[in-house]
Amino acid sequence: MKKLGLKVENQILLPLKYKEVSIDNAYRIDLIVEDKVIVEIKSVLDIHPIFYSQVLTYLKLTNIKLGLLINFNTPLIKDGIHRIVNKL
Template identity: 35%
Template sequence: MEDKILFKDESYKIIGICMNVHSSLGTGFLEAVYSEVLEIEFKKNNIPFEKEKKLEIFFNGEKLNKTYRVDFLCFNEIIIELKSVSFLHDNFSKQLQNYLKATNKKLGILINFGEKSLKYKRIINL
């Protein structure tokens, strides 16, 4: 039985762009700077995205009044959550997992520009 990686090619492109951005800028900038540069790079590389996209949140099938604004929604399916911190705390992963559940999206990628090398974590909504 062959293992299928969810949105493999799309994830590879996104993470590759993030690695290039991290290689160019390094650490120490605010998330907003990395976000602006990623917007430029996503456009340049024909990655379909919506920046600061507002997503509806559901609980037991009922739409809530509260919404969640993602850093990026790429390919209309992948939530990108950016961080610029010294390490990725487990709470960030749990938070992204909750966003995936609440929005019914299948994949989130947590990306941290704040460490010496780019750190990322794929979070899947089962």
């Protein structure tokens, strides 16, 4: 993606703040592309609902609207791509 001229950040650490408690490295986002799309990469047998929640949490904390959950453990990659939208 970088070769195509896109801005790509990887392994972004995201803090968590709740009341008086603050954790600096609570979350780790796999990829953020052009500050518009979060990409979470998996290689698992089954996509569990917690993975969708994980991406949605990242979207809400960053105020980004679109996320992709990509599972590389599928015969066809198109079957492993899941689109998640943050309804700001």
